[in-house]
Amino acid sequence: MLSREQELIQTLFAPLAATAEGAAGLKDDAAVYRPAAGCEVVMTTDTLVESVHFLPGDPAGLVARKALRVNLSDLAAKGAAPRGYLLSVSLTGEQDETWLKAFAEGLAADQEAYGCVLLGGDTVATPGPFTVTVAAFGDVPEGRAVRRGGARHGDLVYVSGTLGDAGLGLAALRGEDLGPLGEAGRTDLIGHYRLPVPRVELAPSVLAHASAAIDISDGLAGDLGLLCWASGCGARIAVADVPLSESARRIVSHDSKWQETCLTNGDDYEILCSVPPDGAAAFEADAHEAGVPVVRIGEMTREEDGARFLDERGNPLVFASASYSHMR
Amino acid sequence: MLSREQELIQTLFAPLAATAEGAAGLKDDAAVYRPAAGCEVVMTTDTLVESVHFLPGDPAGLVARKALRVNLSDLAAKGAAPRGYLLSVSLTGEQDETWLKAFAEGLAADQEAYGCVLLGGDTVATPGPFTVTVAAFGDVPEGRAVRRGGARHGDLVYVSGTLGDAGLGLAALRGEDLGPLGEAGRTDLIGHYRLPVPRVELAPSVLAHASAAIDISDGLAGDLGLLCWASGCGARIAVADVPLSESARRIVSHDSKWQETCLTNGDDYEILCSVPPDGAAAFEADAHEAGVPVVRIGEMTREEDGARFLDERGNPLVFASASYSHMR
Numbered sequence: 199m200l201s202r203e204q205e206l207i208q209t210l211f212a213p214l215a216a217t218a219e220g221a222a223g224l225k226d227d228a229a230v231y232r233p234a235a236g237c238e239v240v241m242t243t244d245t246l247v248e249s250v251h252f253l254p255g256d257p258a259g260l261v262a263r264k265a266l267r268v269n270l271s272d273l274a275a276k277g278a279a280p281r282g283y284l285l286s287v288s289l290t291g292e293q294d295e296t297w298l299k300a301f302a303e304g305l306a307a308d309q310e311a312y313g314c315v316l317l318g319g320d321t322v323a324t325p326g327p328f329t330v331t332v333a334a335f336g337d338v339p340e341g342r343a344v345r346r347g348g349a350r351h352g353d354l355v356y357v358s359g360t361l362g363d364a365g366l367g368l369a370a371l372r373g374e375d376l377g378p379l380g381e382a383g384r385t386d387l388i389g390h391y392r393l394p395v396p397r398v399e400l401a402p403s404v405l406a407h408a409s410a411a412i413d414i415s416d417g418l419a420g421d422l423g424l425l426c427w428a429s430g431c432g433a434r435i436a437v438a439d440v441p442l443s444e445s446a447r448r449i450v451s452h453d454s455k456w457q458e459t460c461l462t463n464g465d466d467y468e469i470l471c472s473v474p475p476d477g478a479a480a481f482e483a484d485a486h487e488a489g490v491p492v493v494r495i496g497e498m499t500r501e502e503d504g505a506r507f508l509d510e511r512g513n514p515l516v517f518a519s520a521s522y523s524h525m526r
Numbered sequence: 527m528l529s530r531e532q533e534l535i536q537t538l539f540a541p542l543a544a545t546a547e548g549a550a551g552l553k554d555d556a557a558v559y560r561p562a563a564g565c566e567v568v569m570t571t572d573t574l575v576e577s578v579h580f581l582p583g584d585p586a587g588l589v590a591r592k593a594l595r596v597n598l599s600d601l602a603a604k605g606a607a608p609r610g611y612l613l614s615v616s617l618t619g620e621q622d623e624t625w626l627k628a629f630a631e632g633l634a635a636d637q638e639a640y641g642c643v644l645l646g647g648d649t650v651a652t653p654g655p656f657t658v659t660v661a662a663f664g665d666v667p668e669g670r671a672v673r674r675g676g677a678r679h680g681d682l683v684y685v686s687g688t689l690g691d692a693g694l695g696l697a698a699l700r701g702e703d704l705g706p707l708g709e710a711g712r713t714d715l716i717g718h719y720r721l722p723v724p725r726v727e728l729a730p731s732v733l734a735h736a737s738a739a740i741d742i743s744d745g746l747a748g749d750l751g752l753l754c755w756a757s758g759c760g761a762r763i764a765v766a767d768v769p770l771s772e773s774a775r776r777i778v779s780h781d782s783k784w785q786e787t788c789l790t791n792g793d794d795y796e797i798l799c800s801v802p803p804d805g806a807a808a809f810e811a812d813a814h815e816a817g818v819p820v821v822r823i824g825e826m827t828r829e830e831d832g833a834r835f836l837d838e839r840g841n842p843l844v845f846a847s848a849s850y851s852h853m854r
Contacts (some may be wrong), residue, residue: 200755201748220566222673225756227740228570228604230671238548238560239567241645243612243661247652275557284571286659319571324575326654329613331663333571343558346551412555420529427528428553 201278203321206295209333214309214316218282230372231282236245240278242494244268248327252392253371258297259304260392261330266308268415269334271396271467276415277344277405280312280398283432285319285414288329312398329438342405349410349429349472353498356481358397358469358490360443361418365463367391377452394467395418400490404471411471417462419517422469422505429472432503435496437461461507462517465477472498527801531649534623539613539628542637542644546610549645556684557645559610561587565665568606572596576655576716580720581699587632588624588720594636596743597662598725599795603741605672605733607666608640608726613647616657617680635819640726670733677738677757677800684809686725686797688771689746693791694784695719705780721796728818732799735809739799745790747845748800750833757800760831763824766838789835790845 200208207224215221220230233239246265248254270280285305287293293301309315314334367387370376376384397413404411410429415420418440426433442450442460450456469492473481478494485492499506507515528536535552543549548558561567574593576582598608610700613633621629637643642662695715698704704712725741734740738757742749746768754761770778770788778784797820801809806822813820836845 201744204752222675222756225601225752226604226674227743228568228671230566230568230604230666232566232668233561238558240556240558241612241661241663242556243614243646243648245614245616245648245659247651247654249653250651272555276558284569284661286571286573288573288575288657302723318571320571320573320659322573322575323578324654324657325577326575326652326657329616329652329654329657330569331573331648331659333569333612335569338558340560343556344577346554347550415555416529424532424553428550488764493559501708505643 206298207321210298211316214302214305218315218317219505221315223336224318231317231335234337235283236339238340240273240276240336240343241333242272243268243331243333244272245329245331247329258300262301262304263308263393265330265332266305267394267396268278268467269332270312270398271394271413271415273336274397274401275344275404275411275469277401278332278336278338279401280314282315283332283334284317286331288322288324290324290326290328292351293328301316305423311370311499313394338405344404344408345409346410346412346425347428347489349425349498350474351429351498351500353409353472353474353497354478354494355433355435355473355498356473356492356494357418357441358400358492360441360444360465361414361466361468362444362460363387363390363443364394365459366446366449368465369459376449378448379445387445391465394465396467397469399488400469400485401490403484404469405483406484407473407477408471409474411469414466414468414470416464418470419462419507425470425472426505430501432499432501433496433505434499435507437507437515439493439495441493458517529657534626535649538626538706539644542630542633546643546645549643552646559645559663562665564667566760568601568604568664568666568671569573569661570597570600571659571661572600573657573659575657584720586628590629590632590848591636591721593658593660594633595724596795597660598640598726599722599741601662601664602725602729602734603672603739603797605670605729605736606666607665607729608642608662609639609660610643610645610773611660612645616650616652616658618654618656621656640724654848666733672732672736673742674753676754677753677759678802679759679826679828681737681800681802682806682822683761683763683824683826684799684801684820684822685746685769685822686728688769688774688790689794690740690774690788691715691723691771691798692793693787694774694777696793697787700776701781704729704777706776707773713772719793722793724795725797725818727816728813731809731812731816732797734803734812735801736799739797742796742798744792746798747790747835753800754833755797758829760829761824761833762827762831763835765835765843766769767821767823769821783799786845
C-alpha cells in the first residue's frame with residue numbers, strides 16, 4: 199500500500215532513474231554515487247521559483263528542462279561531465295498528474311540530450327509557488343576542476359555563443375518596444391529566455407585550457423566581476439568584440455540603450471572563461487571541434503584596474519546596474 | 527562590488543565552508559567532493575516548507591538544524607558518515623539579517639556536533655513561504671551502503687531510541703488533551719518534534735550488521751511498509767516491544783488511542799533496521815558501545831504475510847492511517 203507520493207515517484211520518476219544503479223529504483227531515500235576512476239565529484243545546486251525564475255503558465259516540460267539545464271551549465275563551467283542529479287519539488291496542488299507527466303518528459307528529453315540520470319529527490323506540499331531545486335553532479339579528474347578564482351593577469355577572456363538574447367527575450371515577453379524585430383526574431387529571443395542551452399559540449403575544452411570559468415547567469419558584467427573578484431584580477435573587455443546574435447545586433451543598432459541589456463542581463467548561460475595566452479590557439483581549436491563558437495573579448499588585467507568595458511574609442515562604459523541581484 | 531546576495535553569503539555562510547577545500551570559500555557556484563579512499567558518496571535531499579514542516583515563528587536556528595538533521599538521519603540509515611551539504615534557501619523578505627545570522631549559527635552548531643561542512647548552495651527570492659532544501663553527502667565503503675531493499679525472511683527487526691515522542695509533541699503543540707502529562711513532559715515531547723536527533727552514532731553499527739535500514743520520518747508503520755515493499759518481505763512486530771518513552775507510556779496508559787500515534791506518526795527520525803540473526807548479538811553490542819539504545823521489536827517474514835503489528839494476544843492491529851503522506 200503505497201502513498202500517493204510513492205505512487206507518483208514510481209510511475210513518473212523511477213523510469214528516469216532506471217539506468218542508475220545507485221538510485222535503487224527510487225525505492226530508497228538516498229543514492230550512491232561513485233566517481234569514475236581518478237575522478238572526483240563536482241556538485242552544484244539551483245532553485246527555480248514560479249513567478250521569479252519562470253512565468254506561471256510556462257509549459258511544465260520547459261520548467262523542468264530549465265531547472266536541470268541551469269545546473270548543467272554550472273557543471274560545464276567547471277569542466278565537469280554531467281552524470282546525475284537530485285530533484286526536489288514543492289507542489290502547490292495545481293500540478294496535476296498531466297502536468298507532472300509533462301514535467302517528467304522534459305527531464306527525460308534532457309537526460310537523453312546531456313547524458314545524466316535522476317538519482318533521487320524529495321516531493322513536498324507547499325502553500326506557496328511551485329518551487330524546484332536541482333542538485334547536479336559530474337565528474338572531473340582529481341584536482342582539475344576549473345575554478346572562478348584561477349585567472350591571472352595577461353590571460354585572454356573568451357565567451358561562448360552570443361550574449362543578450364535571453365535578456366531581450368524577457369523584454370519582448372514584457373511587451374517592450376524592440377524596434378525592427380520581426381515575429382521570428384521575437385520567438386527566437388523568447389526561446390533563449392525560456393530554455394537556455396547549457397554548453398556541456400564545451401566542458402572538455404574548458405577543462406583542458408581555461409585558468410578560470412563561470413557560466414553567465416547574472417549578466418556578463420556581473421559574472422565577469424565575480425570572476426575578477428575570485429581571481430584577484432581586473433579585466434578589460436572590448437565591447438565591440440562581445441558577440442551578439444543578428445536579432446540583438448539589429449535591436450542595438452536601432453536603439454543603443456539595449457546594449458546595456460546585452461552586457462548586464464542574465465539567463466544567457468554561455469561560458470565566460472580566461473585562457474593563458476599559450477593555450478589560446480588550442481582552446482579555440484578544441485571549441486571549434488566541439489561545435490561551440492567562442493570569441494575572444496578581452497584580457498585579464500591587474501586587480502586595481504577593475505573590470506572595465508571599453509567602447510571603440512577606448513572609453514569605459516558605465517552601467518546603470520552591473521548585474522541582476524536575486525536578493526532585490 | 528558584490529551584490530547583497532554575495533555579501534550575505536560571504537558574511538554569514540562562507541565561515542561555515544571555511545574548512546572545506548572543495549567549497550572554495552563559496553566564491554564559486556560549484557563544489558568539489560572527493561570520497562575517502564575506497565569509499566563512494568551517499569547522497570540524499572529533503573525540503574522543509576514553513577507551515578508544512580515547521581511552524582511560522584519557530585526559531586531560525588532550530589529550522590536550520592532540523593533541515594540539516596533530517597538529511598543526516600537519511601545518511602545514518604545508509605551507514606554513511608556525514609561529510610558535507612548543499613543548502614538552497616528561498617527567502618520571502620521576512621528573513622532579515624538577524625534571522626539569517628541565527629539560521630547560520632544553528633548550522634554551525636550542528637556542523638560541529640555531526641562533523642560536516644557547508645559545500646555550496648543557492649539563495650533565491652520567493653513570494654511564497656520560506657523554503658529550505660538541503661542535499662547531504664557522506665562516505666561509505668564502496669558497494670557497502672545499506673539499502674531499504676536488503677531485508678530477508680528471518681532477519682530480526684530493530685529500532686533505536688523511543689517512538690512517538692515527536693508525534694505526541696505535535697499533538698501537544700496543537701493543544702490536544704494528553705491526560706496526565708506534566709509541563710516538563712510536554713516540553714520534552716515538543717522538543718522531539720521541533721528538533722529531531724539524527725542517529726549518526728549508530729551508522730557504523732548499521733553499516734557493519736544491518737541487511738536493510740530506513741530512518742523513521744513517516745511513522746513506524748509507514749516506514750516499515752516501505753522497507754518491506756523494497757525488500758519483498760513481510761514483517762511481524764510485537765507492539766508491546768516497541769520502545770516508548772516514560773511520557774509516551776503514561777499518555778498511552780491513560781488513553782490507548784495514542785498508541786496509534788506512536789506507531790504511525792512521523793518525525794521520530796529513529797533508525798529502523800533488519801539484522802540477520804547471526805549478527806544480532808554483535809549489532810546490539812556495537813550499538814551499546816556507540817551509546818545508542820536499540821530494541822528488537824520483531825522479525826521479517828514472507829512477503830505474502832504483509833507488515834503486521836500484533837498485540838499481546840497475537841491479534842493484528844488495524845490503523846486508521848498507515849502513515850503520514852506529504853501529498854495529502
